[in-house]
Amino acid sequence: MTAFRTLDDADLAGKRALVRVDLNVPMDNGAVSDTTRIDRILPTIREISDKGAKVILLAHFGRPKGRDDKNSLKQVVPALAHALGRPVTFVEDCIGEDVAKAVSAAKDGDVLLLENTRFHAGDEKNDPDFVKALATNGDLYVNDAFSAAHRAHASTEGLAHALPAYAGRTMQAELEALSAGLDNPARPVMAIVGGAKVSTKLDLLGNLVKKVDVLVIGGGMANTFLAARGLDVGKSLCEHDLTGTAREIEEKAKAAGCQIMLPVDAMAAREFKAHAEHRIVPVGEVAADEMILDAGPRSVEEVVARLGTVKTLVWNGPFGAFELPPFDKATVTVAKAAAKRVQDGALVAVAGGGDTVSAMNHAGVAEQLTYVSTAGGAFLEWMEGKPLPGVEALRKG
Incomplete structure (x- = not known):
């Protein structure tokens, strides 16, 4: 570089x-x-x-x-x-x-x-x-x-x-990978953003809709966007007070020509535990006493199909409660699909952030992606488009 x-x-x-x-x-x-x-x-x-x-x-x-x-x-x-x-x-x-x-x-x-x-x-x-x-x-x-x-x-x-x-x-490897991810990427570009809360990733989402062609939202964050679209998410993790913000982000995405993808079906359960009894339902049919713990198979199919059309992927945050099987299916399936495209030479895939590293290791693909960043806060701030002092000081004058 x-x-x-x-x-x-x-x-x-x-x-x-x-x-x-x-x-x-x-x-x-x-x-x-x-x-x-x-x-x-x-x-x-x-x-x-x-x-x-x-x-x-x-x-x-x-x-x-x-x-x-x-x-x-x-x-x-x-x-x-x-x-x-x-x-x-x-x-x-x-x-x-x-x-x-x-x-x-x-x-x-x-x-x-x-x-x-x-x-x-x-x-x-x-x-x-x-x-x-x-x-x-x-x-x-x-x-x-x-x-x-x-x-x-x-x-x-x-x-x-x-x-x-x-x-x-x-x-150097990190900076080169990040540059290939968002600074000067091969297009089209997809970003996957998951995790629990919209509130912790407002700056990130605001930056990404201006820079990527497809934004896939998963995890608990997706529930807030689903609620903003008027869907009942039962007792799922959801920031109901941020539904207005979610709508604003969707409007910004539309204006920037960025497609937002949300789950269309879900794995819903009444208990938050491994191997909890669950069912697969359309996102609009989650019962009042159920919670969404992962994206469903149709959602995964749609993401994998869209992934097949892009040249760059930036990933931060899992789709569901990946620590609790079988609610790791969406994360693992998409991660393996991304890894295959990287190995085939068709995709540059950069992933990072604490939970993301764990999720990629869990899926067995950490060594197969283009780059997996172990930097939590620094990776997130880079995705948010913020200058990093320790990096700026190394720039050639």
Whole structure:
């Protein structure tokens, strides 16, 4: 991608590279329980190390209020070193004399992990003095943490103005995938937006109707749109106070030439639990004591058929309560159809957001789509059309 400085533009040999990564990984009994975020940063670390630079990793962990052992990055070191296949030296702080000594003692190619940047209030405040203290230990800065790019913090944005700054390989892959998704997509473009509430995705929907050709709305959000069309959704999750907003979004879509697709049938049940007794009904025939827990087979057929006519897919949020079988059918079926088209070379499919990653893993297609973003808030803000401070700072001047 030519718009951003990448490692291809960096002179690394003999340099001290401050590398911002995402190590905010889930833990279970003191051990990392999911290494996805660690695995994503390995190519960047290895490349910088192999090109002869000292790799000085910066990351946050949790939401500490000052120094706090249970939010120490020390506990991530064994999993990181194992995945990397080389030693990782841990330093008990991220600024100060001990860091300077550790960096000075390191050999070219060595990997160091500094302590949680958020142990210092200056990180989230993007405090100039804290930026300066971090920058003292580096000759250049590499940002490989797209998931934190929507925050203008010292370690995600401030450093990019204090040192020569570059996108790491994971950041680069994310930016290239996102550009292919919405910034400069092959048309027609379909967006699938699911999840529980319209209220959390108003900005997203408002941006998408201007940018995509087809907007598929699923999950609890769809119920609010169905109610706005005068249909009774029983005791389904529904924001009845936002039906007026739903109608406004439909009007904006119509004006922009964007087709909105809603479920035409549903899997309705009286209980919210796995394998609950259920029936398939047209969306207008949901009983007062029933709730919609997934889109029905006709709805899925329509979405899959329309998916066969588009060249780009952007996906955020599941169709139904995919954690509870059999209410995962719509999400899994559409995900597999999308994956097949990607594998056939007919579709660019970019998915992201917490529940979406889980849903794609559940469907077994995460590795088959063009790109699955593990960034929650940053991915959502990008879909909303908002500039991301950590990304903007990497643009070529």
